[in-house]
Amino acid sequence: MLMLSFVVSMFAVPNVNAQTESNPKTTYPFVDSVPRKAGVGQSVLINFGLLNFLQNVNDGWNMTLTIIDPDGKIENVTRKTWATGTVGYSYIPTKEGNYTLQASMALTYYNSTSSSLRGWYAACVTENATLQVLGDGYFKPSHPGHSLPTEYWTRPVDSQLREWYTIMGSWFAQKQRNGNLFAPYNEAPTTAHILWSTPDMQYTGGLAGGDMGTGGFQHGDAYEGKFYGACIIAGVLYYNVAPVSSGAANMANQTLRALDLHTGEELWKLDLASLFGTNARLTRGQILMFMSANNRGAWAYLWVQNGATGSTWYAIDPLTGRHVYTMTNFYSPSAGGLSGGTKVYYGPNGEMLTYQIVNNATGSYLRQWNSTLVVQGTSGQDAWGSKVSQVGAPRVFVANSTANLGYSPSEDILLPRNFGVSGVNGVNSNPVGNPTQVFPLDRAIFTTTNVSGIYLSAVSLDSESYGSMLYTDRFWAAPSEWASLTGTVTGDSNGQSGWACFSDDPYVGVFWTKENRVNYVFSLETGKFLYQTEPQIFADGWGGVQSNSAPEKVIAYGRLIEGSGGGTVICYNATTGDFLWSYEAHDPYIGESYITENWYAVICFVSDGKVYFGHSHHSAQEPKPRGAPFYALDVETGEVVWRIDGAFRQHAWGGRAIIGDSIIATLDTYDSQIYGIGKGPSDVTVSISNPVASAGTTVLISGTVMDISPGLDKDVIQRRFAKGVPAVADESMSDWMLYVYKNFERPMDTKGVEITIFGVGENNESFDIGTVVSDANGRFSCTWTPKNSEAVDIYAVFHGSGAYYGSFAKSEMAVLEAPAPAPTPDPTPAYEWYIIGVGIAIIAVVIVCTLFNRKK
Template sequence: AISLIPSNIVAGQETRTTHAFIGATPNPVGVGQETLLHVGIMQQLSITQQGWEGLTVTVQDPDGGTETLGPFRTDATGGTGARFVPDEEGEYILQTHFPEQTTTSDKQAVGSPVGTVMLASDSPKLTLVVTAEPQAVYPEHPLPTEYWTRPIDSQLRGWSPVAGSQLEAGAYGGDVKNGNADAPETAHILWSHILQLGGLSGGDLGNAGTYTGDAYEGKFSGSLVIQGVLIYRRFDTIGGSNVPNWVVAVDMHTGEKLWEKELFAYNDPTDDRVYPTFGQIFYWDSFNAHGTHAYLVCASGGGGFFAPAPAQWHFFDPLTGRYLFTWEDVPSGTRNRGPHGEIIVYSLSTSRDTLTMWNSSAVIDAYWGTSPNSPVWGSWRPQGKVTNATGPCPVTPATPLGLNGYQWNVSIPSDLAGSVVDYKIDDKLVGYDWEYESSYFGGTFGVSEITVWGISLDPNSAGSLLFKETWNTPSSWTSGDISVGHAATSIGDGAMVFWAKELTHSVGFSTDTGKKIWGPTDSQNYLDYLGHRCVVGDGRYISLGMSGILYCYNATTGELQFTYEADDPYNQVLWSNQWHIRPLFIADGKIYLGTTEHSPVDPLTRGGPFVCVDIETGEEVFRADGLFRQTDWGGRAIIGDSIIATMDTYDLKVYGIGKG
């Protein structure tokens, strides 16, 4: 980056000669290849947001024809870039043209007062040589085919498809996990650690095994993978601050423990002990600095069984556990990830008819400085600060409301009701409402109407109604004491699905129009009325319950594509011929499932499988019987860097699974 600090103004200067330039990289270039033009003049401007305007480039092709590119606006260095793709062999002649313009307070050359006339100029002509054969480009490195470790040399750009992170704790449903294009196809164990004393107790207690944490007291919770670092909570939540508890970090590839320590709010041992809530990898890309920042975030404040997201976020270094900074008064709501890893929270209020958007990258008190007209605006420096993440701040292009993080606040239609179930950044959010007779924990009876609606999140039309459609349910729902619930939604896959418990069938709606698009499906096995788990992802709707039969439907048509049965050859399960597997995640065209239940009896059933199924065909990729038994109440299997990390409730050890 170039430091753009104004020098002394030359008093009384009325005109100034300019010096236009043109460059091309690469030169020579092949037919059909892209070359980057460097267009501008040699006079910089005073402030980073300023630029010269109206520049053009004339291009004469080898046959003598001409075209004009532009107009272009430069950045504050006086230059800018433009792509050009020649389509024939020979020599092209390029020349930049700078039009005369007068400096203003918003467009001022370094060393010249406001009102100076910047005279027009033409650059020297540049010959761009275009060859029939393409010019060499830097060769991509192939993806790894064997065992590898972190850190990944940043020159290995093509490795990103296999080097993903899991920044939110694992949850049942089978969310799609990107960046794991080499997800395991065997149950090969890379390493293991003892989490707590586990497994068979032995001696006089006979078959009794160690308590797994199910129900309500889960272990291995808060599990995350941040750039190859597995982070998890060592013990369960019982006892709170009255008993020691700490966080563990492990190298996903080698199994090496990197650190194990207690973490505290504000890095103050007299304050609340905090635990992993989520991770963030944030790409800061400005005129000063470019690169990612990896964070482990532990929340405090707020809380409660049904409470919204906590109010304070404490940021730590994932590699060392070092405390970095704290944000207070963070808005509650679903954490959505922007294109640079920024966290975006949309807050919709049907009581106030408003919709707001908060963007973590717009917490400008975390910058080096809050003045856009200064080099300090270009650096991300939150370390060592305690920042009110929604507090008052200067009005800037990033914070038009004068509040940290908030970028817009709009009105929504006054007749909306119900719940938001999914978001797509800068596109839309979708929600639903319904008419019903009664509701209880886990179901809603007598649903006679379902209304699906969508609201625009496009900054140019945010808050406007995109659709609102009502579907009258079948009589079997309204007259048969049927409990209905929202099953799963994915805007990216175009479907919102509802589940009718006693009928064990599903109905799908379009997230583009709100209209019913399929269903009811044929009924699933009757046991799926218990423990139903589902997900919409990778173009599919996955649905299963305690029957141990996975049903895979096309998400937009409802067509049943396959079923998979986790057979129980030794009759361990007391209520079914199949194992009660649950979906964990989808990665690399495969869905991974594990055995668990709400409140298992002891001794545990033996041989519970961990399963990988091809999501295209339904074929079993691998099945590991008696390994990696999951938990309903603690941390489930997660994946990062194409390696699975999981606790096994059979022995209370943590395992890494992947290529060795």
């Protein structure tokens, strides 16, 4: 058959008129490899197909790729091409030598609706292509990539710097992704170094003073939360300027503000009330990766709702604040939109997903609502931007059951009857409630809780087992004391018992009960009870479930970590319940933290192997307690990475600290300033006391190392630090930041940073001069005595720290030859030589006279 394929003509007889089986259209096959020269074991992409394109996106040619290895072994691979007529095949050669490549197609009829494309297409085979495979470890090199930044950086980042994605995370919603506080893709700060600060633009902040004495301006706790709904998209911080009240829906007209996360610069503001109504506010962000046959890339949006439960959603362009498009009746055409507490999840491509139970006469169905399908429809689109954008008013997409906009009926999952204690026991009786937790494309978890115990069920959302029950009505009998508990256990909506956190790595769910202060942990893989923790102290009873005011627990890196009202951070092995470590957020002073001697500890987020905590309280006393800590703990050991007291007090009813692009953004309730915390730029100078000196002459090398973060450009700081703000050591950073940004007393034990000084001579050989540490003013110096005459470049290098990126400076010096030494003077004085000469002359006369007398 292979030999017969060689004799098939590559070109059929051309005929522009009607094509028949005996008179087909001409075909133009091709085959090639990338690269054409590779090494044994190196992946090669073989492209093949026809240059004849097809009409519809799902059409394709059935092509056969023939690979003949150097020993003559034949391998045939059949693939359907894309509509462009091309297809690729990944191949790994295992032998050294030349491989022969061919592509062929049999006589084919294409039943296109286009008359110009419809008809028979000639059988064809390509000419031979050669893939040369070399041995001896030859590999055509891959692109070397790029290292992570070693200097201060801002957005946008060139898309060729692929490796940088690991430090460029975004923060999409109040609870981050899918209800957890885990924030990957960040190089989380290891010091309290502040990049910038700016007023929150909501209310006057800080100490009221004067007649108000020690009282401060209100900060929003309780019930009037500031900074709520803040998110970070592509290096920009977005937040609602006006407070969000739990007691009055129309508390204030809302303004949306955008700040550059790297610099603190305000980029734009948007009056949401005038555009979308008095109760409109930012609720979340989104980055959607759209992949189609021809259009690929990420699209970013901010989402505004008119009310927390509003079913109309407005998409805002994060770059400009432009209203792009609208979705109405989102999530449930029958239920009228998002109900209170309904979760919005994010799929693997950033699509927003919600899950709803639809109960009807035939049973209970689990339905997945996909925001992308609301725009695309079930048939999909080849381009995204042209679909959502239009000239004039923004396009409106109406979720509609009849048109199936937002979901695919074929993906509805019929749940079994008698599903748990709330299952369907007949037509439309005891309807199933919505899932408690969903892991998109994995599983949906259903729970029912009462004083007798907890029922757990799970349905698969995995493509290979979609719709199958993983476990059904798994029951755990609760201890008898549950009869006296409140909250979810007894149906008391004012209680604080309930599900606290969920994780899919490992599959664990944590149920918290308030009065007895116990965690009950369940496997979400099997639905079985795993363990319960020891009762915690009384003060821990004021939190623990998923709410704005509670110190949520978090599961990350295989650990269950929880804050507490008693101020003790506790870490368990999430799977076994083994105690791993604890940390006391101790208050060193009397009467500041007034519940216990520790500060009430709330989790902000987990990132880069560290868990970050702050302090807040439901209704803080006035004047506010001083010295509230913000701190980072090592997830593995519980050791303090850094802590600053009195800088970033958190909100209970508003938004807490979030992170993106490796920078923390937080609102401080002490002064109502928003702070950016992260690694900043530095600047080094160096000078030489005598840049033209002779060899053997000692010179003084001196310079400065300064913090040049963007927030230091403020006039008020420049007036205080006319010569600049010194860079200081990581261990001095917390006290130093309180001094620079909050006017605390200047610390007297501030340490500087290490500077390496070296020279480079005319032969480009470098030599060490010394390592010095700058002082609290940012100055450093050392002495050096050059030995050889030459032109020398003197470098001062700061290699960076946890707080700063490194920097360096250079100064030039000319070293001259040492002058010739002066003649060594005779140590005998001149007058002594005169006396000696006179003496010698007298002696000579005496001798002459003596000799004369003897002769005579």
